[in-house]
Amino acid sequence: MRRRLRSPIPPRHGLDAARLRMPEEGEWGSLLEHLVERLPRVAQERIEEMLREDRIFGVDGPLGVDTPFVPGSFIWFHRDLPDEVTVPFEVAVVHRDEHLLVVDKPHFLAAIPRGQHIQQTALVRLRRELDLPELSPAHRLDRVTAGLMMFVITPGVRGKYQEMFRHRKVHKEYEAIAAYRRDLELPRTIRSRIVKERGVIVAQEVAGDPNAETYVELAEHRDGLGRYRLVPATGRTHQLRVHMSGLGVPILGDDFYPQVREKALDDFTRPLQLLAKTVEFDDPLTGEHRLFTSSLRLTAWDSPSEWAGEPVDIRTAEPSIGLVRAEYDSTSAE
Numbered sequence: 001m002r003r004r005l006r007s008p009i010p011p012r013h014g015l016d017a018a019r020l021r022m023p024e025e026g027e028w029g030s031l032l033e034h035l036v037e038r039l040p041r042v043a044q045e046r047i048e049e050m051l052r053e054d055r056i057f058g059v060d061g062p063l064g065v066d067t068p069f070v071p072g073s074f075i076w077f078h079r080d081l082p083d084e085v086t087v088p089f090e091v092a093v094v095h096r097d098e099h100l101l102v103v104d105k106p107h108f109l110a111a112i113p114r115g116q117h118i119q120q121t122a123l124v125r126l127r128r129e130l131d132l133p134e135l136s137p138a139h140r141l142d143r144v145t146a147g148l149m150m151f152v153i154t155p156g157v158r159g160k161y162q163e164m165f166r167h168r169k170v171h172k173e174y175e176a177i178a179a180y181r182r183d184l185e186l187p188r189t190i191r192s193r194i195v196k197e198r199g200v201i202v203a204q205e206v207a208g209d210p211n212a213e214t215y216v217e218l219a220e221h222r223d224g225l226g227r228y229r230l231v232p233a234t235g236r237t238h239q240l241r242v243h244m245s246g247l248g249v250p251i252l253g254d255d256f257y258p259q260v261r262e263k264a265l266d267d268f269t270r271p272l273q274l275l276a277k278t279v280e281f282d283d284p285l286t287g288e289h290r291l292f293t294s295s296l297r298l299t300a301w302d303s304p305s306e307w308a309g310e311p312v313d314i315r316t317a318e319p320s321i322g323l324v325r326a327e328y329d330s331t332s333a334e
Contacts, residue, residue, distance in 0.1 A: 007076050008057045013119060014127035017057075017076040028069040031056075042080075050077060084120045085266045091122050091129075094148065094292055099285060100161070101126070101135065101151040102292050107271035110143040116265070122149060139165040142238070144255075147174070147276025147294045160284040165235075171280040173231050174240055177273035177300040178249040180218075180226035187217040190243045194236040202256050203238040205246065212236040214243045223304050225252075240274060252300045252307060270307070273300045 007017045020038065028034040032051060036044045054062035056077040063075065089106035096102070103122065110117035113124060127135050138150040138161040152158040164170050191210035196203040213233040220227050226249065230240050238257070244250055245257035252273040255261045275298055280291045300307045 005059065005074055008059060008061065009076055009078070011127065011133045012078045013081065014124035014133070015078065015081075015113060015118065017078050019074060019076050022069065022071055022073045022075070024071050026069065026071065030065075031063060031067040031069050031075070032065060034069050046080070081118055082116060084116065084118060087120050088268065091125055092295070093130075094295070096153075099152060099154045099157050100283075101130075101132070101153055102279070103149055103151070104294050104296050105141055105146060105149045105276075106296070107144060107146040108268055111141045111149060112137055117143065123151070126151065138162050139170075141276060144253075144272040145274045145276060146271065146296050146298075147274075148279045148292055149276070150279065157285060164281055164284060168233070168235075169281060171231075171278075172276065173229060173278045175219075175275045175277045175298060176228045176230055176240065176244060176251045177298050178226055178228060178244055178251050180221035180224055181249055184218075184247060184249065187215065190214045190216060190246070192243070192246070194239060194242055196237045202260060203236065203242050205242060212239045212243070214240060216243065216247065225300065225304055227298075227301055241272075271299070273298045 005019075007019065009017045011017070022031075022034065026034065028037070032044075032047060035042075035047050035056075039047065048065055050056050051063060051065045051067070054064075056063050056075055058067075058070075058073060058075055087106070087109045089109060091106065091109065092104040094102040094104055103126065105111065105122045109125075110121040111123065113119075113121050118124065123135065123137055127133055132153055134155050135151050135153060136155070136158050138152050138158075141147065141149045150161065152161050191213045192205045193208040193210050194203050194205055194212040211234065215231040215233070217229040217231075218226050219229050228244070228249075230244075232239055236242075241251055241254055241257045245254070250257050253270045254272055254274075255263050275294060275296055278291065278293050280289075282288070283290055
């Protein structure tokens, strides 16, 4: 296995440098010519400025404006950071040891840098605040979902923890608040086929062999609301949200299912009432059995009056944009 080249420039603001590999073939006379074509969203003047300021590096050091194009070579640089809306919630540390960091991620904070969310992400914040520049995520959690998320402190053991999630050796349980329906038979296991196409913001249920499975149980109910225990056996995009919506009880605060609703990035009201509650596994390094529990609580259960007017029943809502309903293989789970 080829060893990954180490970046010649350190992280900045908690962010690793971007790395680009040059094509093996091409008729570009210079690195600048290639980057102008490769990075169409960056003005040519800005690329030239970065080269003059020694902000673009090769394996042997900074590269200048006249650097020739070298097929198959690598370059590193830090992207210009976008203006971001500050997420006014803290990331709480649940557990930390030599190799592992477990935190409670708040609603509205993205897990890792992507798209419009760079500095305002759990990974970048933790790298800065805890002075852990090589911290990496063991798995992912949606921006709108709160609760437990695991990070790996030691690069050399990163793969062992990530493989646990990849091979489904981690038992995860979620808590959700949604409408209570007397006619809904629970507990049950939901199995369906979920796909998400590039460029479409919602996932869809389609006909075909199931690739998503969720156990759903009603923990308790009061005042027309239910507190549900969700145990996913798979990890498809938006799986829990899609399955709850399909049952006719979409999760409170869901702006995608069953109907897409626009929400500004600086609107921190009515968060999705979905919480990654527990994470349980056998540690791949020590064999020790570990169980972590979130200390966060869902506001709709504690303060239901604040959620008055929230559409809670799929029977009163229009179908979601791009959402295709499919038949469920729903079996009672004892």
